[in-house]
Structures are given as C-alpha cells and as structure tokens.
Amino acid sequence: MSNATNIRNISVIGHQKHGKSTLANTLAFVAGISPHEDEKDRDITIKPTIFPLYFEIPPKDQGDITQGINGSVFLINLVDSPGHVDLLPETTAALGITDGALVVIDCIEGICNQARVMLRQTLIQRIKPVAVINKIDRVFDEFHYSKEDLYQSFKQTVESVNTIISTFSDKTFSDLMVHPEKGSVAFASGLQGWASIR
Known part of the structure; x- marks a missing residue:
C-alpha cells in the first residue's frame, strides 16, 4: 500500500x-475475503463494497507493462457497485x-x-471500460447454442457496447472501444469461478 503507483481502483458495474x-x-473469495453477509442474504448490492486484491504480473507479461509502475506487484481495490436503478447515485460516487x-x-x-446508463x-468520467460477458454457463445449461449462434451473440454484445462507447465517449480521449483481441473483453x-480474455 505504500507503493501508490501500483494501486488501482476498479469498479464492477452493470x-x-x-x-x-x-x-x-468469487474474485474476493480467491483472495481469501468473505462477502458481506447482509448483502448476501438480501441478494442485492445496497452500497459499494470494496475488496482489496493482491495481483502480481506474470513474468511473461512484465515486459509489456512497465510505464508508470514500480515493480510487478499491485493492490487492486475492486469496488462492487449496486446495479439497481434506485441506487445509481451510489454507483456514480464509486466511479468517481x-x-x-x-x-x-x-x-x-x-x-x-x-448497464447503458x-x-x-x-x-463521462473518462474511465476506461472492459466488457465482461458473464453467465456463459447459461449458454450450455439452458440454451444449448450452436458455435455459430454463440459467436453471433457475443459479437452482437460487443458491437452494442462499442455503439454506446462511440456515442458517448470524449473523442479526445484514447480509443475506448472494446475488442476481444486486445484483451478488453472477458468471457x-x-x-x-472462471474467466478468459482470449
């Protein structure tokens, strides 16, 4: 925590x-942190909850990420934000x-x-987004999509996100579009308890 250049705050929104x-x-559990019982019982996130996570860049990736950091160890504060429309002010505050x-x-x-909002x-706050296409287990357990249907569904979701980004992003800010091949879309x-970026 004394190494401020290697601290990142990441909001989970949607x-x-x-x-x-x-x-x-799931990410917190892997890091050895238990979720808040009151929110687990209510099945809804009421206020932003912060989970501090330890992350070390693997040696094979360290050469790619060196600008503005000190070493390969990071503290990532994961902010789980409310998704209910009535709690939007709490989410907006967390994004700040x-x-x-x-x-x-x-x-x-x-x-x-x-999620659009x-x-x-x-x-608006010039925060770089990463799309996480979640609940992929539903594809296999409930819907039994073909490979082509699955591909088209994922493609449509990524295109929808990029349409929103192109509509509302500040054009002077760097490219915010999400692309699976660039690691800005996770499945x-x-x-x-699993995820993949490619």
Missing part, C-alpha cells in the same frame, strides 16, 4: 442480476474514485438499460 456481485465475490470499470453483461440478455457515466462465469 445491470441488476447480471452477476456483478457473484463475479466480485476508480481507474477502470468492468462492465458485466449477461451473455443471454445482452446489455440492458441500467452506467457505461455512459464511466465515459466469464462468475458462478463457476
């Missing part, structure tokens, strides 16, 4: 019930202290209204 808290809780945002999107439902807010199942 539509209600798209798996934000499950994803954040973050460096980046994980925009969690249900792979079946796609990007919904509240929150994504727009991240762009995940918070429930099963």
